[in-house]
Amino acid sequence: MKINPNFNRLPGNYLFNHIAEKVSAFKEGNPDSEVIKLSIGDVTQPLPRGVVEAMTQAGQEQLNSETFKGYGPSTGYPFLKQAIIVHSYQTLNIDLSEDDLFISDGSKTDAGAIQELFSLEAKIAIGDPAYPTYIDSNVMAGRLGHYDDMSQSWSELITIPMTVDNHFQAVPDFDEGEQPDVIYICSPNNPTGVAMTKDQLQEWVDYAIEHESVIIFDGAYESFIQDDHIPHSIYECEGAKQCAIEMRSFSKTAGFTGMRIGYTVLPKELVIEGQSLNAMWTRRQPTKFNGTSYIIQRAALATFEPEVKKELKDNIVYYQRNAQHMVDAFNDARIEHYGGVNAPYIWLKTPRDLSSWEYFDELLQESQVVITPGSGYGANGEGFMRLTAFGTYEDTVEATQRIVETYYK
Structure with a gap:
């Protein structure tokens, strides 16, 4: 053993x-x-009254055999997917299909699990400082090598330095021969609170396309963006569907930290080594995830009511x-x-x-x-x-x- x-x-x-x-x-x-x-x-x-009322109504449905819900779709109910597409992406002139969208019990879950799509030999690049889940989940998988206490670094991790000198902005500037396969980006950033402009994010997309890398984009805090030049989604950048996976959450947008619901977007255009990552995640979800609660998904749907x-x-x-x-x-x-x-x-x-x-x-x-x-x-x-x-x-x-x-x- x-x-x-x-x-x-x-x-x-x-x-x-x-x-x-x-x-x-x-x-x-x-x-x-x-x-x-x-x-x-x-x-x-x-929570808003409308959200609580939606949960209450969905709970009442479980008393009637005609409206009772058992196992739901592992990737999420179509009613919520369509609402997200209409209210969160079409408003940004981004076209997605329901098959591109996967409802989960929170973006933290997906941020930890998404690395399963990649080989253990994949080179990972993560900003420093960064949300601990990005690193810890790859360590648990055996991808980052050994930790050095003196330098506070991992032997197999490509670090993207974010410091006062570069205003805590991650930029695609790597040493020769040190090209990442998977790149984690969070904007607006946790923990620094610094957000990327569209031009800065486009630079990452262009890099990923050129080097056949995949970007894991954490957009959990997009609802706090106030400046017009800050993109709410990585898919506002040209070519991003070919190289980027995006994660979002209802936790901070709608106050659902205790409700546990988020979603991940894997466009069907994202193909690596001839393999669709969308198809891989579609296969993975019913194996390891039975879907987010119907009651919570109804509550999430209510957040789009005026x-x-x-x-x-x-x-x-x-x-x-x-x-x-x-x-x-x-x-x-x-x-x-x-x-x-x-x-x-x-x-x-x-x-x-x-x-x-x-x-x-x-x-x-x-x-x-x-x-x-x-x-x-x-x-x-x-x-x-x-x-x-x-x-x-x-x-x-x-x-x-x-x-x-x-x-x-």
């Missing part, structure tokens, strides 16, 4: 589990403290207001930061040359504020912190004040 040895190559705990353990230990020793969390990107605004769309937009504006408050406060205090305009995240420079975890501990112990250490997203995240705009406005104002008051102590 042998286990998968690749799990032992994962360094430490999952980032947010480690944060939770630290916060729990602090609360145990300080039960009267008022801790404010701006760390995990979990929403705080309630009145519900207005409420959801108001929620996005609420979170954008939180982000703007932090941006304004940090600007006034002359604190180095990035993001917060087209994304719900602010990327904050630590003070006084503190490491990310040192500043995490200082804020928790002295100010009772929890934000995420940037080093948890990669070596280039060291010396930075991620703040989320998904808290309440009151908590955001209070936490920001605490940070500013102690920043230059």
Whole structure:
């Protein structure tokens, strides 16, 4: 009997589990403290009434044999697919068919599973800093080699450096002979809150087509885009259907973090070595996934109703207001930061040359504020912190004040 040895190559705990353990230990020793969390990107605004009513109605249908639903289509119900195509893609002049779309229980699930489509010999390129799931899922598969604690790097991973020098923008500039097969891109980016312009994203698409690479594009935060020159979908770029897989989520767009639903687009035009990735994923899904709950899919459908769309937009504006408050406060205090305009995240420079975890501990112990250490997203995240705009406005104002008051102590 042998286990998968690749799990032992994962360094430490999952980032947010480690944060939770630290916060729990602090609360145990300080039960009267008022801790404010701006760390995990979990929403705080309630669901619109129309969404809850749609779930209730779908639940009531399960009482009647004529409307009862058992197993549904593993790739999603046509009613939701068509609504997504009409409201999320046709509005961008992007043509998709229902067969291009796969409903899932969240983009995180798909981000971890999508690597199954590729050979273990495939060379992977991921930005640094980046969402941990991209790296961890490839480590578990045995694709990234060994981890070096000193350099905080993987022996077989092609790192796309994102630093202050390039304004935390990923660009396709690789060493000779170091060409990736699979490229992970997140825009607007988690954790830095920086978004790519259409020209910048087109550069990646052109690179992928030229080198026969596949782009895994994470668009989970597209609803926070405010600037017209920032694309909402990679398929706004010419040729992207030939090289890109796109993932989206209802979690942040509609506040469905606890409802678990997202979707992935694999255009039929995306063919590698004569093999359709769409056909491969179509075969994979019924083997490993029995489909998202009918009740939740009905709730997702309700998000496209005019009145519900207005409420959801108001929620996005609420979170954008939180982000703007932090941006304004940090600007006034002359604190180095990035993001917060087209994304719900602010990327904050630590003070006084503190490491990310040192500043995490200082804020928790002295100010009772929890934000995420940037080093948890990669070596280039060291010396930075991620703040989320998904808290309440009151908590955001209070936490920001605490940070500013102690920043230059």
